[in-house]
Amino acid sequence: MPVAPPRPTDLPLTALRAFEAAARLGGFSAAAQELGVTPGAVTAHVKALEARLAARLFIRGPKGVELTALGARVLPEFTTAFDALGLAVHHLRAESAPKIVHIATLPALAQLWLSPRLPGLRAQMPGVEISITAMEAPPNLKRAPYDLSLFPGREGRLVAEEDIFPVCAPQLAARLTRPEDLAVLPCLIDSAWAEDWQDWAAVAMPRAAFRPRGPVFSLYALAVEEAANGAGVLMAHGSLVAGHLARGQLVAPLPQRVRLPMALRLWSARPLKAGHPAERVARALLAP
Structure with a gap:
């Protein structure tokens, strides 16, 4: 037995x-x-x-x-x-649904940087679905179900260097001719990037004891719109306000710009196969 x-x-x-x-x-x-x-x-x-x-x-x-x-x-x-x-599961997902590309990024990048590029991506890649998840910190791509991660950082392929500088609506620009004018103007503050004001001020007016005063926003895109509405001066990330500057909704009255150490970068946990939708999306996002 x-x-x-x-x-x-x-x-x-x-x-x-x-x-x-x-x-x-x-x-x-x-x-x-x-x-x-x-x-x-x-x-x-x-x-x-x-x-x-x-x-x-x-x-x-x-x-x-x-x-x-x-x-x-x-x-x-x-x-x-x-x-x-995690990588094996990621590979299984990619092989079973090859025309779906999942991107993780910051909410501000999703709204102000990625969103304007989506119509062009759809036109270039008919049949490919691009799914975007906004989150406050980069995911662990070895575990999380995303093909691409788009965040400021030091790892991954360079998308754009990042500069910060004050912007405002055109009607407010006449009141902002030198950095010291910010002391009497409302400064729009993004809660996640509040330190941007101090980083810029340390370079633009190192001997001034400057503290920004004004409303605080938890959504950067809302702060951008309020700046365009004339509510005050925003410490802008260049890549995120490029469209507003090009359309004349915002202007940059001061010449001082400060380069951030963390550039905008695109990252994937595994090598992207040439011709795969994720690789094509990455190539398009990296194009100048």
């Missing part, structure tokens, strides 16, 4: 994924954000995994968690394995 011993139960993949993300990112909250679940769910998965192993993977403390020696030893293997799994 054949012997059929019971097979050892596999460790749950969701729990292993929760452990790897929490260990790599240094906390349960960061792991939850990447995985799209709650911190409580990550905590529950890790606790269940530790119970199955009868071993601790994290040391809990008042300031967060840190890996045990066991957790630190096994983390690199799980990171490599989940990276490989």
Whole structure:
């Protein structure tokens, strides 16, 4: 009579994924954000995994968690394995739906840089669907289901250098003839890039104790429109206001421009096959 011993139960993949993300990112909250679940769910998965192993993977403390020696030893293997799994899933998606291209980018880039280019891309590539997801930080393309990532950074292919400089509506330009005039004008502040004002002022008027005063916006595109409406002066990213400048809706009265260290770059987690829709979209976006 054949012997059929019971097979050892596999460790749950969701729990292993929760452990790897929490260990790599240094906390349960960061792991939850990447995985799209709650911190409580990550905590529950890790606790269940530790119970199955009868071993601790994290040391809990008042300031967060840190890996045990066991957790630190096994983390690199799980990171490599989940990276490989993510790329394999990405390849499967690309092969099963070759005419769909997924792009991840900042909300401001989606609205002000990508959107004007979409009609031309559709005309060049009939039948190709371009799907855009706006997010505040670059995704991990080894894990996330995106073909291309368009963000300011140092990794990837250069799309455009990025300069910042003040812009305003034409009717306001006569009141802005030198940097010091900004002290008496409303300054429109984007909450994500509030430091742009100080970075520019440090170069344009290094001896002035300048602090911008004016309304704060959480949507850069809205701040651009308000600047065009005459509400105040905006510290603009050149690539994002190029259309408004070309149409005369905004002007740049001051000559001082400051180059940002993080240029606009396009990145993919894997080599793009020549002629594949994702490669064609990337080539079109990189064209001058």
